[in-house]
Each structure stands twice: as structure tokens, then as C-alpha cells.
Amino acid sequence: MKASDNQKDRQLKGASSRAVHGGVDRDKGFHSITTPIVQSATYSFKNTATLIEFLDKKVYGGELDREEYARYGNPSVWAVERRIADLEGADDAVVYPSGMSAVTSLLLTVLRPGTHIVMTDDCYRRTRQFCETTMKKFGVETSIVPMGDFDALESAMIRRKTRIIFTETPTNPYLRVADLPRLVEIAKEYRAMTLLDTTFATPVNLRPLEYGIDLVMHSATKYLAGHNDLLAGVIAGSAARIIGLKDARGIFGNVIDPHQAYLLERGMKTLAVRVRHQNDAALQVAQYLERHPKIERVHYPGLESHPDHDIAGAQMGGFGGVVSFEVVGDLESTGAFIDRLRIPFIAPSLGGTESLIEQPAYVSYYDLSSEERRAIGIRDNLVRFALGIEDAEDIIADLEQSLREVTPASSLARQT
Numbered sequence: 001m002k003a004s005d006n007q008k009d010r011q012l013k014g015a016s017s018r019a020v021h022g023g024v025d026r027d028k029g030f031h032s033i034t035t036p037i038v039q040s041a042t043y044s045f046k047n048t049a050t051l052i053e054f055l056d057k058k059v060y061g062g063e064l065d066r067e068e069y070a071r072y073g074n075p076s077v078w079a080v081e082r083r084i085a086d087l088e089g090a091d092d093a094v095v096y097p098s099g100m101s102a103v104t105s106l107l108l109t110v111l112r113p114g115t116h117i118v119m120t121d122d123c124y125r126r127t128r129q130f131c132e133t134t135m136k137k138f139g140v141e142t143s144i145v146p147m148g149d150f151d152a153l154e155s156a157m158i159r160r161k162t163r164i165i166f167t168e169t170p171t172n173p174y175l176r177v178a179d180l181p182r183l184v185e186i187a188k189e190y191r192a193m194t195l196l197d198t199t200f201a202t203p204v205n206l207r208p209l210e211y212g213i214d215l216v217m218h219s220a221t222k223y224l225a226g227h228n229d230l231l232a233g234v235i236a237g238s239a240a241r242i243i244g245l246k247d248a249r250g251i252f253g254n255v256i257d258p259h260q261a262y263l264l265e266r267g268m269k270t271l272a273v274r275v276r277h278q279n280d281a282a283l284q285v286a287q288y289l290e291r292h293p294k295i296e297r298v299h300y301p302g303l304e305s306h307p308d309h310d311i312a313g314a315q316m317g318g319f320g321g322v323v324s325f326e327v328v329g330d331l332e333s334t335g336a337f338i339d340r341l342r343i344p345f346i347a348p349s350l351g352g353t354e355s356l357i358e359q360p361a362y363v364s365y366y367d368l369s370s371e372e373r374r375a376i377g378i379r380d381n382l383v384r385f386a387l388g389i390e391d392a393e394d395i396i397a398d399l400e401q402s403l404r405e406v407t408p409a410s411s412l413a414r415q416t
Helices: 015-021 048-060 075-088 099-110 125-137 150-156 180-189 239-252 258-268 271-291 309-315 331-340 370-375 392-403 408-413
Strands: 092-096 116-120 141-145 162-168 193-197 215-218 233-237 295-299 322-327 356-358 382-386
Touching: 015 075, 015 271, 075 092, 075 233, 075 258, 092 099, 092 239, 099 125, 099 162, 099 193, 099 215, 099 233, 099 239, 116 125, 116 150, 125 141, 141 150, 150 180, 162 180, 180 193, 233 239, 271 295, 271 322, 271 392, 322 331, 331 382, 331 392
Parallel strands: 116 141, 116 162, 162 193, 193 215
Antiparallel strands: 092 233, 215 233, 295 322, 322 382, 356 382
16 A cells, blocks of 8 residues: 555655654544554455456556455554655565564565575574575575675675575674675676665664665564564565565465554654664663673674774664673673673563563573584673663663672683
């Protein structure tokens, strides 16, 4: 469903204004400021003539303003899709019940046996696992290349076979930032599609489509929803690409329910306010940690010490709300440091109003040994801190009281 002419004429420029008003059709007829939850599985037609008119548009092309069955669409879902598309500067967007549902649906829709995908190594483990196991069963090969190594990326490309280049920016957990112009240049050379997961960035900090990226995706569970209370995923891009994904969603049946869509749209209204606060607080926390003698290393693109600091500064409007760092110590002492913290919850995920903290060695890689984790770049003393909207001074004070208990003796356990 396209945005109304009313919306197109407003030409809102600010991220906060678009987060509140973007994609809203004020002529929708509900006469309510918030989008209602349309809790219906099926939709009726006045008569056969209106049914035929609808089917003509659906089959032969035309702008639809209604739906027939909820597996194909719902007014509450359309509303949040329009808002996300507006924020991303996209023609359209398609929402799914989770971020993994979004990426797996796209790969299953676009790739066919004999094709090939190239993805970077520092990315969400489950995405990589899906590509290397499930997609392999369907005859799709995956090449993993080091993040930021464009020579390795080009060497992995196969003409007339590589269909997708997939990466995250910033990545999880080391917050590497992709050089988008370079990525797009290589993709065009090999006629491959670029798929970028910008969950950590949000459209407040980065709009990849403006750099020529083909499709952008988010785990909307995180910053877009922003309250740790729902699961959702989204892909945004050109109308031509999104229409195929929406058709496939109707076949796969992986639809988001209207109440979840309502909550997602409601959460998005404060997206820019939350993200800007998290940007500022995370930078202060990262700077504090980098100066602290009991922290070995901080991974945050807002710091000059980060390998992608210059790229992030050129492309991003803010550096995000996640700070990864390595505590002086080993697996157990790092866990004890986390246990002493009073503000963040020990939990996976990120992007909500409450701060969340995790030790990736436990949360994501517990099934691997220390040696296996180090082989893939996950150190036992690595911590990922996803800031909420608490005040930076309170978070820093909390870190300080816990770091006091990290004794110099633990430095003997430093990993090499």
C-alpha cells in the first residue's frame, strides 16, 4: 500500500518528525491519531463487482487500498510498513514476525540451487548458521570473508553465480562498519544484490539505500520497537524488490499479527529520541572505559582507536548504543564483573529502554570451548553492553563500582 498524496506533500526532513508522522495516511478514515488494531482474519466485499475490481488490480496491476485475507495484508501492518519505508527513504517495506524470519524469507525467495552468497564473518551467528547449513541443503553455497577485507570479498565473488553480498553495519559484536560505496561498487561489477542488516545503526544513524544498497533489513525487535516487548523483522527497498517478498510472505505465511504491528508502530514514534540519547550515552561510556586501567580494549566506532572510525564518521549520523569491551581477566572474573552491575539486566538482545549486558562466550557461544571461541574471534573476557535510556552518569558510576573489584591479580589471566 502506497503512502497517501497527503504524506508525500509534507516532505518531512527530520528523523524524529518522520518517526512520528512518516507514512501516515491522514485520510484513512479512522479519525484516530493512533492507527487502530484491525483484528480481522478476512475481509468482505460489498458485491461481486467490487470483488472483480479488486482482483483486476491485484492480478493486472493497480494501487490496492484494501485486502481480502490477512495472510496477504492488514491495515495495521500496512501502517507500520509505510512508516519504516518513509524512515529508510524506501519505496516500500515488508514486515515479518522476527528478524530471522525476515532474512531467511528473503534468502529462500531470492536464491535458487547453484547460486552463491558472500557474507562477512563478524555477523549474527544464527544468520551465518542458516546460510551454511539450511541454504546448503538447497544447493546454495556460502563464502565467509573477513569484515573489511575487500580483496577477500572480490576473490570470493563468482560471476553469474554470486547473487547476494550480505553484511551488517555495525556488526555484532565488534561493531565493524562497512564501507558502503566500496561494497556497492563490487556488487555492481558482479551484478550481485546487496543486503545490509542495519539493526545496530537504525535509520536515525544510517540510511543505506542512499548509498546504493539494494535492500536494508532490521531486527525490529531491537531499536525500532524499542521496549523489549515484541518480536518483528523488516526489509525495505524498491517497490520492484519488495513486491516479490510480499508475494512470498503470502505463500510462506510468516505474517506479523496486527497487535504486534500496532506496538511496533507505537514504539517507532520515539525512535529518534531514544537513539540520539543512546548515541550520546554510549560515546561517554566508551570514552570512560577506554581510559580505565582494568579494561583491555573497547570496541566502539565513535572512538578513534576503532578500525572503522573514519568510515563511521563519514557515513553515520551517530555511532549507536552498543559498546563492546574486554575486561582484564578470564571467563569467570568477567562473569563476576557483570554480576556486580546493578543497572543492566543480564540478557540477550539490545535496543530497548532498559540496558542489557551479556558475555558472548556464555550467551551466544556456550556450546564451544574457549579455544573454539578464540578461533572465531570471541574472547572469554568480551562483554557486550547495549545501553538503554538510563542516564550516562548513572551507568558510568555502576561500571566504576564493579570495576573496583576487578583486582590486578586477574591480569595474570589475560588472553593472548
